[in-house]
Amino acid sequence: GAAYEAHGEAISDKTMDVAINSDAVLFGAVGGPQWDNVGYDVRPEAGLLRLRKDMDLFANLRPAICFDALADASSLKRELVAGLDILIVRELTGGVYFGEPRGIETLADGQRRGVNTQVYTTEEIRRVCRVAFDLAEKRGNRVCSVEKNNVMESGVLWREEATWVGENEYPDADLSHMLADNCAMQLVRTPKQFDVIVTDNLFGDMLSDVASMLTGSLGMLPSASLGPADESGRRRAMYEPVHGSAPDIAGQGKANPLAMIQSYAMMLRYSFDMGEDADLVEQAVRNVLDSGKRTGDIMQDGMELLSCEQMGQAVTAELDKLAA
Numbered sequence: 001g002a003a004y005e006a007h008g009e010a011i012s013d014k015t016m017d018v019a020i021n022s023d024a025v026l027f028g029a030v031g032g033p034q035w036d037n038v039g040y041d042v043r044p045e046a047g048l049l050r051l052r053k054d055m056d057l058f059a060n061l062r063p064a065i066c067f068d069a070l071a072d073a074s075s076l077k078r079e080l081v082a083g084l085d086i087l088i089v090r091e092l093t094g095g096v097y098f099g100e101p102r103g104i105e106t107l108a109d110g111q112r113r114g115v116n117t118q119v120y121t122t123e124e125i126r127r128v129c130r131v132a133f134d135l136a137e138k139r140g141n142r143v144c145s146v147e148k149n150n151v152m153e154s155g156v157l158w159r160e161e162a163t164w165v166g167e168n169e170y171p172d173a174d175l176s177h178m179l180a181d182n183c184a185m186q187l188v189r190t191p192k193q194f195d196v197i198v199t200d201n202l203f204g205d206m207l208s209d210v211a212s213m214l215t216g217s218l219g220m221l222p223s224a225s226l227g228p229a230d231e232s233g234r235r236r237a238m239y240e241p242v243h244g245s246a247p248d249i250a251g252q253g254k255a256n257p258l259a260m261i262q263s264y265a266m267m268l269r270y271s272f273d274m275g276e277d278a279d280l281v282e283q284a285v286r287n288v289l290d291s292g293k294r295t296g297d298i299m300q301d302g303m304e305l306l307s308c309e310q311m312g313q314a315v316t317a318e319l320d321k322l323a324a
Contacts, residue, residue, distance in 0.1 A: 010045070011051065023234075025239070028240070057227045058092050058124070058127060060091075060204065061131075062204075063085070064087075064208075064211035064212060066083070066085075067216075067220070068082060068083070070289060072300065076214060080214075084215070086197065087197070088204060088211055089128060091120075093124075099119040101117055120200065125162065126161050126164070126165050129143075129166075131226060132196050133169070143196045145159065146177075146178050146203055148180050218259070222241060222266050225238045225240075226270070234271070243259055256311065257295075261285060284315050284318040284322055285315055293311065
């Protein structure tokens with residue numbers, strides 16, 4: 001919104017150039033009702049889409065982790081979500097959101113028809129699958145590839161290419177396949193069966209939102225978007241909380257900063273190879289929650305209600321203790 005107010009555009013070329021040439025981008029949130037009536041190409045959300053496109057951020061990482069202190073805040077029973085640690089890898093720059101042709105047309109008989117096209121190529125599928133397998137190697141080494149190969153040709157191709165990557169490049173990984181509708185059901189039935197899920201843009205959009213509610217609050221969830229690796233193996237990357245700008249509570253000190261703090265931890269881990277430091281940040285968050293401190297969105301009976309600033313200060317103080 002600030003860029004639109006200052007320059008009449010969603011993001012300036014100068015800002016875009018800085019982002020592309022940075023080691024990583026830590027992104028806040030955009031949007032608000034005051035920009036609902038401006039053109040789609042200059043809305044704040046268009047700046048986010050341009051960042052993803054121009055930085056070629058093709059893989060979106062959405063962890064769904066349930067902290068033990070928040071297990072009772074989940075929409076599912078504690079025993080289903082306690083210890084939950086899922087990572088959803090969503091293809092971000094292809095599929096039905098970007099496929100052509102698209103649009104709404106008026107037919108000769110006066111009826112209207114809306115068209116969107118689901119398109120994927122071999123390399124688009126293989127490169128996001130490689131990201132999923134690489135991440136799985138650092139976890140349980142289990143990957144579940146999700147599509148609809150029973151009714152969609154793009155799903156047939158997706159399953160074939162995911163299988164090829166698994167068999168030829170990651171033979172030690174445990175690769176399974178699941179239809180997207182069944183995956184949604186399994187996420188709310190027995191979510192801890194999953195380790196890493198890799199899927200396309202549309203299904204990833206839906207499934208990551210389903211998984212997010214297993215954790216208790218959107219205000220807790222970080223995300224990362226990764227691009228191609230350079231010669232050193234480092235990827236362009238952007239990190240952001242999953243939650244939106246929440247204009248209804250803006251400026252009131254009610255926002256939960258933990259998703260942003262955990263996005264910062266992801267940045268340390270994936271962009272700067274500072275895994276031990278990322279562990280400390282995540283442990284600080286865990287310790288603060290275990291001590292009973294809460295923001296309004298995750299407040300429970302008997303807990304201590306903190307403002308956004310107070311929660312940030314509590315995590316910082318805990319981090320200082322851990323790093324001492």
